[in-house]
Structure formats: structure tokens, C-alpha cells
Amino acid sequence: MSAYLARRLFYSIAVVVGVSVAVFLITHQLGDPVRMLLPLEASEEQYQAARQQLGFNDPILVQFARFSVDAVRGDFGDSLWMDAPALPLVLERLPATFLLAGTSIIIALVLAVPLGIIAALKPRSLLDHVASLTALLGLSIADFWLGLMLIFIFPVSLGLFYTSGYGTWEHLVLPAVTLAARPLGRISQIVRSSVLDELDKNYVTAARARGLSEQATLLGHALRNAAIPIVTLTGFELTRLLAGFTVVVEAVFGWPGVGLLAVDAIERQDLPLLQADVFVVAMIVVVINLLIDLLYGALDPRIRY
Amino acid sequence: MGEPLLRVEGLRTIFQTSKQVVTAVSGISYSVDAGETVGIVGESGSGKSVSMLAVMRLVPSPAGRITEGRIWFQGRNLLDLNPAEMRAVRGKDIAMIFQDPMTSLNPVLSIGKHLVEPLKLHLGLTTTQAKTRAVELLQMVGIPDAANRLNDYPHQFSGGMRQRVMIALGLSCNPKLLIADEPTTALDVTIQAQIIDLVKRLRREFGMSVIWITHDLGIVAGLVDRVIVMYASHVVETASVDDLYEDPRHPYTLGLLSAIPRLDAAERTRLTPIPGKPPDLSNPPKGCPFAPRCGFSTADCLSEKPTLREVAPGHFSMCHLELSKQAFISLREVRVNA
């Protein structure tokens, strides 16, 4: 287990280094941050002076080292838009992001697992068709459209929940349900197919031949194996929710998450803020993936060694 | 002689797909006495596995279905049992081990978990008692250092060791009948011999009956009392092992026997596999299923299906031609010379 853990940790660190290099190259080399910092009417001398002063004339490796040291210290510079250190501005958005993503994925899992199992137990039955259709609907519906429909139905027509905002569970319901639709669809599909796959395997027939009930065979044997692809997909959907793919829904419901912050940073050409946002999101993705790898190790003894 | 332990009457099993109906088992009958070891031989696809899954009522549904027959086991027709009653028979009275020990164990559960489960379920042992018993069972099937291996996972065992674990699992609740579906096919020859010796020893200790499926007549000669030969979903011949080897009555059995290498043969004759292929089970021929490949078939054979008849005491054959081995040999010579 410890060798496995060390290997996964090593990969995570490699990914962090890779992300750092990418962020550095994009922000320091592709664009010209100095021009963006200066007023439009600044002269060539002022521009050169600023470059020199900000260290943009130093060798690239020196620049990267400085960037890395600052990043490790959590210093991404000050946000131009809000005139405050960038990192805390991102971190203060995290609770909202975690709350929304976590709630959505829990809603999705709680519904998708039973739905997928029911479909797998009676393939091609009416129940299976209904479950499959629900899944297809969930994953193909456009999230902003679903969000707008929910706003129309609940706050506008029925006076339930809120059209936008953050703070109470009633603010959370509609965006969470909206974002749960896609993972619900995809997870229930993978639950169905992986449970079906497992139920077809020899060890399941062998377990039945020892007199185990269908329930014991499913819960005690098949589901443990089926869990591996389910965990993979759930992890992927969760990182997607945390990594800002939720931005449209955040915008529809005015939810103050990191996705919306990134869009604001781009609109305002706030490079330090964008850097900090990208970096935080990348770290979240790395940590989630590491946790998923650990979960694999717990689920499957074959990869522990 | 009293009632046999297992008596199968007219068992028919089909697989229905959207396009066709495959008859995997065509109304076969046979019986197994208490303490007896019966071998079932036949080519791939002849219905050996399906006929045994039918006894366990584990034919893969909904495609597969038992459409006719009765399976008498200890005075009860297994086909009449409700699901809970049937589960109480599986693993307790009838145990089954499978061809591929690599895939028959759950890869994410420890060997101990596997063994403890049926002991608690069928014998009502506590977890502690079951673990003690599990270690005894592993020792009995020759797993070295058994006490320390309960927490190991299937992938930490070799193929032969896994099959020993499967046997321990099968015997855990003292079954009266052990069905072994080609349990050595996936193993090396030396390991095969070890597993066969193990089963020989254990069936004496447990006093159980064994059904041993194989497509290799040579392997089971020293293990079984009686042989059932299956061909294209039918039982075509059944006899005591000596009668079958010495005096085969069905041309298919004769073909199988001449495909076995003989160590004692004066000259090493080349193996003569039976030419041709078995019939399509979704569209079986009207007459004898073996007739198209049979070197001795007549017009009758193609038009009318023979029944399984007693050709000598305790020796049954499904053939229109009541031929003996001598007759086969002289007939073949006549043809070769012609």
C-alpha cells in the first residue's frame, strides 16, 4: 500500500509542477502583463522601466524560480480589480464552490446508484427503459436551460426557493439540482452497465452456486467490483463541478463560486486573480484525484501492491 | 438398489434469442448413485455445462430456460422448489466447482471472506467458528500455511492453489453431491493429476457423489465409476468405465476413444480425431445427431432419431446399429478395403 501511495503522490507532485509551468508560461510569456498593467498612453521609456522593475528582463529561469517561490508562499500578487491579495479572494469563494459541488454530487449518487441497479437487475424491462430514459434526459439537458426552467417553476410560479443568491439551504436547492442532472445521468448509466457486466461474471455464478441470495450476491460481491468504474466517473464529475465547468449555472443563480470568479477575472483582465484561481482549481483537481486513487486502493486489493 | 441420489428425467434446456432457439440439452436422462463418481464427456458445446447448471437451477436467464423434465434429488424434484428452498440446496447439498479458478473467485474479497460466507449461511456458524473451520478446510485441500492465508486475496494464489480453494469452498458444508465442471482444464498437467488425487481422497472422506465433467476421456479413467457420453445436447452412451473403454457401443464414443493417445500401444498410432463438425443446435437434424459424421450411418439414421436403449446390463447406447467394437472394426476394414 505504501509503495502505491508513494507512486500516486509522486504523480500528484508532477502534475502540480506541470500546472505551475503552464500557468507561468501562459501568464508571463504568451501575453504581455506589463502592457496590461500600464495605462494605454504610457511611453516606451516608462514601459521599459516597468519591465526592468518588475523583473521581466531577467532570464526566464530566474523568473520561473521567483514565480514558484511566490506561488509556494501563496503570493500570486494583488488583484487589479479588487486591489487586494489574489489568493485570499479565491479561497473565500471555496466554501460556496464546495457546498454546491458536494451537494450536487451527493444528490446525483443517491439517485443514480439505485436507479442504475434497478435497471441492471431487470434489463430491457419497463423499469429499465424508464431509468435509461431518465439518465439520458439528465445528461443531455442543457444546464442553463434546466436552471431557467426551475427558476420559472419554483420561485416565479410557486414562490418556492430563490432565483439567486447564497446563504441558506433554500438558495442551494435549485443550483444543486440543476448541476446534479448531468452526473445523475452519467453515473446511473455506468452503474447499470458495470453491474450488468459483473453479474455476468463467473464469480457471481459461483457465489449463487454456494446458495447466496440474489441480494447477497449483488451487495456482497458484484457491487464491490462494479464500484471501481463508478468511483472513477463520480470523481471525474466531481472535479468537473469543482473546476468551474459550473460557471453558467453559477451565473444563472448568482452563486459566488470560483468559476464565476474566473470569468470576472478574465473580463477585467485581472491576471493575478486569474492565476490564483487557476492554481487553486488545479490543486483541488490534484487532491481529488489523489483521494480517488486511495479509494481504488481500498476497493481493489490487486492495485495495492 | 434403492433410489439413486440424483435422477434426471427428460431434461430439456433451451436458449432463446431474438433470432433463434438453441436446444442446449435435449431431454436427457441419467442418474447418479450415492457415493458414485460419474464422468460426463463430450466435445465443446455438447451441453455438459448447461445440463449441470440446470441441476443447480442456474441456467443463465432470461435467455436460458428449462422447458421439460424432472430433477429428483433425495426424493424431491428440484424444479418444484421455491427460490429459498433451492438456495438451501445450493452449496449445502449440491456444490459446484468451475473450470476457471482464475475467474471463479471474487477478486476483491479475501479467501477467508469466501470461506466464511457459506459456513455461516448454511451451517449457522459464528464468524469465529467459521474462521476456524475455514483454516481446517484449507489445510485439508493442501494449502500450505493455511492459518496465515485467510486474509490473502485470490490474485495471491496460483491457479492450482485457487482450484484447491474452490474445492475447499465446495466441500465446506459437506455436500452429498459435488459437481466439478472441467476443474483441471485450465491447469498444468502435473497440477491436474494433483487435483484429481485430491478429489479421490476427499470423496472417500466425505462419502459424497461426484459428477466430473471433462472433454478428455483419458484423464478420468482412474477417477470415475461410470461415464456419460454427451453429443450435440444428447446423452449418446452411458456405461461403467470398464465397459465403456472395453466395449463402446456408440460410434461417437469409439471415435473419442481412438482420439486418446495410448501409452501401451505397440506402435504409436496417430490420433484420429472425428472428421466434421457437430450439428447446429438451433436447427438440429431430424435423425440421429451424429449421423452426418458417422462412418457407419444408414438411411434410417438420417431419417429417424434413435432412442437411448439398454444394449447390455447397465450399458445404454443411442444408436440404431447394435454394433460391438469388433463389428465396428471389421466394418471399417471392409470400407477401407472397398
Ligand SMILES: Nc1ncnc2c1ncn2[C@@H]1O[C@H](COP(=O)(O)OP(=O)(O)OP(=O)(O)O)[C@@H](O)[C@H]1O
Ligand atoms: N448463455 C448462453 N446463451 C446462449 N447459448 C448458450 C449459452 N450457454 C450455452 N449455450 C449453448 O448451449 C450449448 C451447450 O453449451 P455448454 O456450455 O453446455 O457446452 P459444454 O459441453 O459445457 O462445452 P465446453 O466443453 O466448451 O464447456 C452450446 O451450443 C452453446 O451455444
Ligand SMILES: [Mg+2]
Ligand atoms: Mg462447459
